Amino acid sequence: MSTISSASLLPAINAAPVLADARLHYVLRHFALAYEAVPAGLIGYADTQQSITVADAAAGFFQAQEPYPAAPNYREWAGQRVPVFFDAQPALPLLELAPGRCRINADLISAAFYLLSGWQEYYSDSRDRHGRFPYAASVQKRYGFVALPVVNYYFDVLRAAVEYVTGQPLRPRRWAGGAPVAAFISHDIDNLRSSWKVPAKADLKAVRLLRFGRRLWRHLTQPDAWDNLETVAATVASYGARSTFFILPEHRPGADGTPNADYRIDRPLWRRFLHLASQGFELALxxxxxxxxxxARLSSEQSETFAEPASGIRFHYLRWEPRQTPMQLEALVMAGLRYDAALGFAEHYGFRHSYCHPFYPFDFTRGQPHSFLEIPLQVMDATLHHPNYLQLRADEILPALQPMLAEIEKFGGVASILWHNDHFDPANILTGPRQFAEIMAYLQQRGAAFLTGSQIVADLCGA
Ligand SMILES: [Zn+2]
Incomplete structure (x- = not known):
């Protein structure tokens, strides 16, 4: 794929040094969110007196501005071959037990911080034509672990250590009062009016004028196949689920010519959205x-589109500039923003931050966590079959996703699935309603709690 390296156009790096304490604090805060009742004060670096010590093997990496650390070693843990960065003593066991104490011989704090903070994309100059950090430039691609939530494996080592020194089991957190895994189903509403365009263009090109004329007539007199908000909601509701609709307020193309919405939000459309909200579906930006x-534009879209500012956001085309976007979202927290939902790779399903739980993005400028949550995206319909992305057959989709979904379940995480409303068109037989139904049936059968984005935020941090 083409990677545009355009350092001169990127925002400048504006980062505070990230010292060992800041890394430890950031990582342990997430460890405490991932399990129930984690005892505090047990884990520290090797020069401290804690009963669980972690080797310090970052050796100045976080004082420099290199995007990539040395290649990982591979360790067997919980039935998987897990890449471990900052592992300076590969000959030693990962976990060494002594009476009442234990030692972790790889720097799992630095490794978890590196992946969870998104260090690679902040310091890398690689961006694709949509300004996104490309999968091709990631350590996940280079070392082949995009479908493995590696940070959750690091946390599982910490879990084993905590259980050993306390003698008490440490259980993964549960969702909505007891479910072992959560599912966050969402729909980006890009198109409501354009289902006829692609086949009509094909008719014109092949000079099938009668068919073109019939299609045009149908378009002018009947609802569009993509004007299907109620069908989408009813499909989701048939699994006892609710989902989140991301509404695109801009219908004019972007400055670079990339299309935005093919609709305008008029009063009748807004009434339909409000009707969905009254049924428990979430409206987000x-x-x-x-x-x-x-x-300035982001802020006005957030405050002017909705009567009450949306608590969730995902950018169109999963756009995200690591050196600027998180700070903009931080500035919207006072205006009611609670979470973002864009951080997945468009080119491949899996874990962009190698983590299957929501997390607080790292604020590189201030050297501390942001105050909004990221609910990371693992599956987008278009990723699965697209000229620029994967080319899975329809019957290959669920089997391809199942091992990744099983990893999310193993660690009690959140499966985030983006299925655009235009992919509910029955004419879509590759990544369409049938493939969505297979994924939903699988998640339902696994006992997933289907939650909207704001329900996930409330579940994790209170309403
Ligand atoms: Zn979009």
Missing amino acids: HGSIGTATDF
């Missing part, structure tokens, strides 16, 4: 092209 790096 789909930030238009350019808003990931334009705070």
Whole structure:
């Protein structure tokens, strides 16, 4: 794939040094969120007196601005071959037990911090034509672990250590009062009016004028096949589920020509959205092209589209500039923003931050966690079959996703699935309603709690 390396156009790096304490604090805060009742004060670096010590093997990496650390070693843990960064003593066991104490011989704190903070994309200059950090430039691609939530494996080592020194089991957190795994189903509403366009263009090109004329007539007199908000909601509800609709307020193309919505939000459409909200579906903001790096426009889209500012956002085309977008979202927290839902790779399903739980993105400028949550995205419909992405057959989709979904279940995480409303068109036989139904049936059978984004935020940090 083409990777545009355009350092001169990127925002400048503006980062505070990240010292060992800041890494430890950031990582342990997430460890405490991932399990029930984690006892505090047990884990520290090797020069401290804690009963669980972690080797310090980062050797100045976080004082420099290199995007990539040395290649990982591989360790067997919980039935998987797990890549371990900052592992300076591969000959030693990962976990060494002594009476009442234990030692972790790889720097799992630094390794977890590196992946969870998104260090690679902050310091890398690689961006694709949509300004996104490309999968091709990631350590997940280079070392082949995009479908493994590696940080959760690091946390599982910490869990084993805590259980050993306390003699008490440490259980993964549960969702909605008891479910072992959560599912966050969402729909970016890009198109409501354009289902006829692609086949009509094909008719014109092949000079099938009668068919073109019939299609045009149908378009002018009947609802569009993509004007299907109620069908989408009814499909989701048939699994006892609710989902989140990301609404795109801008219908004019972005400055770079990339299309935004093919609809305008008029009163009748807004009434339909409100009707979905009254049934328990969530309405959230789909930030238009350019808003990931334009705070004034982002802020007005957030405050002007909704009667009450949306608590969730995902940028159109999953746009996200690591050096700028998180700070813009931080500035919207006072205005009611609670979570973002864009951080997945468009090119491949899996874990962009190698973590299957929601997390607080790292604020590189201030050297501390942001105050909004990221609910990371693992599956987007278009990723699965697209000229630029994967080319899975329809019957290969669920089998391809199942091992990754099983990893999420193993650690009690959140499976985030983006299925655009236009992919509910029955004419879509590759990544369409049938493939969505297979994924939903699988999640339901596994006992997933289907939660909207704001329900996930409330479950994790209170309403
Ligand atoms: Zn979109």
